[in-house]
Amino acid sequence: MNPQQYSSSLLENAVQEFAKLPGIGRKTALRLVLHLLKETEEEVENFGNSIIELKKNIIYCKVCHNISDSEVCDICSNLSRDKSTVCVVETIKDVITIENTQQFRGLYHVLGGIISPMDGIGPNDLEIDSLIRRVENEGINEVILALSTTMEGDTTNFYLYRKLEPFHVKITTLARGVAIGDELEYADEITLGRSIQNRIEFSQTFNK
C-alpha cells in the first residue's frame, strides 16, 4: 500500500499526526482533520496552539508535582484545604478523578508512576524522596495510599509503607469493596471477600 493515500501531502501529514493519538485510527483521524479544515483559520490556530502552549509552558507544582500554572499549584496553595492529610497517587489524572468526587479536602502527592521492575521503573524514578521529605518536615498526620490494586501498586504501597513507618504517621489506603449500585451476584469474589472482611458499622453510612 502506498503510504500517501490523499491528494495532498499536508492532509496526509495532519492525518498521520492525529492517527498517532491513542484510540484514533486513520479513518477517525481523517474525520477530525476534515472537521477542523471547515473551521476558520483562527479556530484552527487556537486548537493547534492550545496543545503546543500547554507542552511549552506547563509547570509541575514543586510541592505535589501536580500540573499547575504556577510554582505551587492551586490545591497546595489553597488555605482552606487540610494540609495534614496527603493522598499519594500515580498520575495527575488520578488527582482530577479524586477532585471530581468532591470528597477529599487534603493535599496530593503525584508519584509519576509506580514501581515496576518489568518496565524498568524503580523507586528512584518516582517522586518518593520528596514525599518522605514532606512527611518529615510539613506536619503531615495521615498519608492515604491511593494506587492501583495491581501487583505493582501493592509493591509500591509496601515500599512506601516501609519508608514512612519511621515517621509515625497514620498510613491508610482506599476502601475496596462492592461498588455502590452493583449487585452482589456480579461482584468478583476477591472484592466481595475483602468487602466482608472490612465490613463497617451500619451507623457510619448515615453520615454520607
Add this chain to the structure above:
Amino acid sequence: MNPQQYSSSLLENAVQEFAKLPGIGRKTALRLVLHLLKETEEEVENFGNSIIELKKNIIYCKVCHNISDSEVCDICSNLSRDKSTVCVVETIKDVITIENTQQFRGLYHVLGGIISPMDGIGPNDLEIDSLIRRVENEGINEVILALSTTMEGDTTNFYLYRKLEPFHVKITTLARGVAIGDELEYADEITLGRSIQNRIEFSQTFNK
C-alpha cells in the same frame, strides 16, 4: 459546575479545544491531551503545526476542487487517467473513499455539498457552473453522479441532469443494490426492490 475543573488553565484550555472535535467528549479530550503531554516538545509541535499548516496552506484544485498541494491536483494532472469520464461527488472525503476502491480511473468534480434549501444551500453555492464549463469545453463523454441517495441528493442529481442534458453527454449514476456479503433477509425493501429492477446479466459478474 465550575467550568475550570483542572489545576492548570493551560490544561483546561487544551481540553476544551479537543472536546470541540466531533465525537470527542471531555473525558476523551483529557486522555488525548495527557497522552500528548507525555510526548517530546518536538512531537507536540509537529502535531499542533500539522493542522495549522494544513489550514493555512491548503489549495483546492482549480479543475476539480479536490484538496491539493498545487494548482492542479495529482488526479487531474495524472496523464494515465481517463479524462473523458468525470465522477461528481459532494466532498473531498468521497474522492478518498472512491479512490480507495481502486476501481475508477477517471477524474472527479467536487461540488462542495448538495442542494439543500433547508440549510440555505442553493445551486449557486456549489461548484455547478464550473462543472458545466468542464463538460462544455473539455471533451467529457460521461458524467457519473455519485451523490447521496437522500432527498437532497436526488434533487441535486435531477438539477445537474437538466443542466447537463443539452450537452449530449452520457449521464450515469452509481448502481444501488444489496451489498456484497449481505444476506437478502437483512436488506431493506427499497434497496432489494431496486436490485431486482436493475438486475444484470450473470455473465457480467465474471469480469470482476
